[in-house]
Amino acid sequence: MAKSDLPSITLRVAAEFLKAESTDKRPAVAAYAYSDGGHLLAYSPLGEKGETKLELPASREASAVRVVLGPAPEEKEPPALDELLRRGAIERHLTLRPGDAAPDLRIPVFPDVWRYWLLGLCLVKGTVLKRVLRNGVSVDFPVCHATVEIYEVDPLWIVLPKLPPYVIDHLRDILAGKLPPQPLPGPGPAEAEINAHQVDAASLDALHAAAGNQKLRFAAMSGSAQMFQQALVEHAPLIRPILCWLYPRFVTMQLIGTAATDECGHFARFIFKGFHNPDQPDLYFKVKQRLFGFFEVTLYAPTPIACHTWWDYPCGTEVTLHVSNPLAMTCKPCAPVIAGNNWVLFTAIGNHSLDDIRGAATTLSGSSHAGNVGLTGGGAPWGGVLMPRLDFDNALRDSLGVKYYRLSWKRDGEPDSQYKPLNAAISRHYAQMIASDLVLTAYSLGPQVVGAQGNLFEIPPAVPPVGQWTVADAVEDTANGKFDTTTAMGGAPILDGLVQLRLELFDAAGAAVNIGALGIDYYVPTYVDGGGNIHTTKASDPLLGLGAGLVQGNAMVLTLHVNNEHCSAHIGAPMVGGTGADDCCGVLGYHTDSDNVTMPWQASHPHGFATYGFLVKRGARDVLSDSGAVGGGSFSQTRTVGDLMTTNPAPGCTGGCTVAGFTENLSVYAMATNGWGRLSNYDGWDARAFVLSHL
Template identity: 30%
Template sequence: MAKEQLKLSIPVSFESKPQENIPLKAFLFNRKGELMESVAVTGDKADFKMAARGIRDTRVFIVPAGDERLETATTIADLQRFKPYEPVLNLDPKGNLKVLPIPANLLKLWKLRFCRVRGNVYKTFSMSGVTQNRPICHARVHICEIDKIWWLLPKIPDYIIKKIPDIILYPERPIPIPIPDPGPIHFPGTVIRPEIATEIRPLALDVHPLAEAAPRITGAQSMITPVARENVLRSITPEIKQQLLSGNVSAIRNTLQANLQLFHPYFCLIPWIWPYFYRSDEIKTVYTDYNGKFDTTIVYWVDGDHPDLYFWVEYFIDGVWTTVYKPPIPCYTYWDFVCGSEVNIKITDDRVRWECSDVIDGDIVWVKSIGHGASVSRIKQVDDLVTIQGKSFNRIGLTDAVVTLSQVTSGDYRQPFGGGLYFLLQFGSGLPSTGVKYYRWSYRKVKEADLSDTGITAYTRLSNPISKGYTFEYIDGGGHKQFGSNSFKLGPYPIGGTPDLYIIPPTSPAMAPVNAPESSPFWDQNTVSVTFDSKLDGDGLYEFKLELFNGAGHLVNVPKASQFFRVPKPDTFSPSILAPDNMLIESGGNVSAYKMLMRIDNQSCKAAVDKIKILTGPDYVDASTDCCGFVKYNPAQKNNNSLIKISFQAYHPNNFANFGFVVQKGTCNDAAQKNATNVSGMVIGDAPAGDGVPYVRSTASIFSKTFSPDTLLGICSSGGKGAFAEQLSVSVLTIDGNIRLYSRDASGLAAFALEPA
């Protein structure tokens, strides 16, 4: 006989009617514990669409709806946190399904409360020395509930428990990762990286996140400095300390369970211990709006713990959701979260760009920046001779952009450009228009690296393929809003016989000529308009030209009075201002193009610390013939300021580099010696040390200075001998508009020891 087949319709009623309506959800499992279907309870019944075998092979669970974690529940174990009711399924003599009402006492456990969770995600951007906090739009924020795993304490191995007293009572001592490591106790929502301990910022004493991410902390913050840590230790009573020092594993476990909240600041600094004491469960995922804000509601049980919330953030980078903020859980959890308060999340990841710019009105082309960090208004467009370390230095084409790892400050125009470059534009809402639909970039090299003329007059068109990405919304199979990505090719295209033209994008990808088919498409109003490999034609001064074209591919000359081309305001970046005359190509009152000069340099640094030399007769010779570094001197010449020569090479072919040279004597903090030996500057010319006496630079960029043994020995003079380390760093000044190209840096390290002959 064929097995009985049913389409289940489960009647749902209450033994006593609840005071408030409780949304319910029903889950259908087979006897193997496999989820067959889940449905909302409507009209006092749960109708399952899936055919099920006889009731002997069926289990049904009913839980209060409203918690988003139910969407990912796939096992009976997943439902246990929601206090499920499993009705007994019986058939009456006529074969009808009989289900008893939900017990009245279960209603006492099914009381939910709602908690408003608001916040904003932002990043501090520096644009050529102008610092602004800007919202991060369309970021994905994961909201997690953190539980202190009280019930896991008995399962933590004894050898781990024995390490806890040292972590708490002696936080200055390094605590090595135990062997074996936590292994399978690791839980979802936590990333433990070996380097995380070096990334942890100071902690607030009440164990909330920092001021930038803690709604309940106001005013001055008390951080976990050595003094502040001592203050926390004072709250550890003699009784607690006695138990921790007892060596009794059971006593230590009991003390931990009774005082876990007190110990969070110390566990925060020990990443390997987190999985033993905390569990993270994601309860909701939200997206930030154009202002970087998010606002949602979560639910929690009246008889349960008040929510302890932790946040981590992803951002859509190159078509992939990428984690850009995931700090240590114990340090950044909002214990007993204050519902309705605002969470401020500061992103520092370099990959996150300023991409929430507003639409600007009118027929405008705003030439913004090289990369995302170097304003075009902060690039010298004329000869500008200054004197640096006694040498003449022309700053034309250089920038003072303060980017990541920058070696300059605002107003210090010494940085050339190099590597892969891209130019950022923003088009006004009036474009593309009938008269202006396309743009094109060209370049020519006008000066060599030494600023001699090249004789080049013709422009070379830039023609690398460019696409503009956009994000759109869609609803996934679970009924949740998600974000996807697509892109539209801007060019290059031949139009009307004119090659290498690029489409001016409209303000929305839903508009022509893009006509994006997806729902709610949007893109950053900033446009990466072109890319340029700066290594192609060598170092020198380049002129870049931006032209506009109509629908037929003909060059458009715009009246100068139309104020078509804009650049950033130099001191604030925003708002835009009219492009100055020296950045325009004019003819008869019309403007045919925007132009700008940029210095290109792709050279690397060199660094070397020479052997110590000693004056022998009229010349300086190596003080030792081997590599061991011992320098013997005549005690009778202890005060001879010309006896010992220290030298090093700090080199860059075009002088676009800074250097720093340090001499460290043993473990001494000898201010007078350091003042005389330590020096920093640009590699261009002689560099005075702190005592005013310069290291003299040779044509080969070798810096040297002479000393007496007494000056070097300083506070060690009475013994007549000392050991020294010499450390040299040479840092290139070149940037790509986002970051200083530090891979072109160089360094040197050496050591020597002075002793009387």
């Protein structure tokens, strides 16, 4: 393109901050010049005296220039024109003619504007998570390296005037009690969206509250259109859920900023509050992620917008966005551990935190004793394949030369020489782009032989060889060891008893680490606060380990109560007056409705680690249920014939039955857990049917 031989035009712009005292802090302001077509020609921040110069390209013809005075850009690039106007920027329109001197602009800025520019910044922050369901347990993993788009939704006093008159009249009729609350039919694709959004409890509660509000009801019944709209605005908290349900397609929004998530899924961005919505912004979010180097996927954009808007967002508060898209790439969970220097945190068994294991939890120390040590806070034992989870301070590898750990186990009462190392393979996954393909690669942690030591596992490095850590499997990629209690490393299965898990550290040469000499401490979690921070206490705390702590020499030792026994369930014959239902046909005769029917059953577990549920059904109706701990194992329930014949009748059934068929169902549930879920394969079950017939 040929360079213009015309001189540039210098435009001087000054801001006059009205009613500003010399001691007042003033906002950072810039002047922007746009062509008539909206192209940015120049921009420059104002100096301390509130003045600046804009160098504009000259033109051979008269041209229209739009000068905008507004907040200085927080971003690397100046904001778009519509964003400046949203922030309350002031406009001046000029016509520049060839040969004419450019005028000097002195633009007054009123106090409500310049003070808003000073105070209008709002911090928006949050976390993007992907919820993974494994063995019935929900686990959240951070969605890293994604883009969060932040939108401002029009506030109610802007939305309401945009609603067509027929919508306002419809809402008026609903609040006045003239029409049932049903969505209006709408033309085109919007109709499907409206009809697909079903009413929820919040919408119903808001509708009832709005209909019961005297001012709203009066305005709906007798007020003018303006009075009714004003009443709606004044009662915004009641109207928003109704708007979400009945009229979601009338809500509009504007993109006001983007932010990138970090390795922990966190994002943060300063935005300007809209000048016409100065109190608290109403925000909506979308989340996008680029896959395969070129393919951008929208992970989060829930609809209807009005139902997923953060109305009156308090600046600086945490927003949590849960995505469910299976393509969402996640990173390993971040451990915001609050501990001392050079820490090793024994976090959990599976997904069950140590802060709920007796002997390892300070909060349970007052009720823990030799009879329940190693059980969960709810009294459950451990079984199946146990997967300990550990977290390590990066300083161990970076500064202290500690590179490996080893987990081993023994039965309670055995000498330390009987510790047997866990030797199942453990790995992590990282993601990288190879050409246009996203590739997941396994990074083996062990077992490894280092120096004279075998069965060592590498402390995961903070950064993978290339790319980023990701979670390909919620269970495998969070485990630091695998302890199969059903095979016990090839020995006899552990049916019931205490075991000890030992954790040791080794340096890069495979030599055992002296934790005292290096200032290393083992920790256990105590609780997780509202911000997701893991609070801890030293494993040597005398409140742990029944008063002895969990640190033995240079190792940490955790005691667990393991149980891999099966439950038993048996239903005995129901009886009337000492006569049981026959095993052949299951018929049980009775004389009067006052005769008692006794229903015995056995629900047991060798060591009582089970609960039961007993249910009796007549036809398709439940007539009796019982549940609880198995205890001694022997149970029975007695009901009169009249109760069994008449309790919980089906619709249309009157007068009860004289002959009826019944089923008894008994389930015995094992309490044992592997930390990810209850071991239902150890459950017991039985069923029996009988018929009550008048003799």
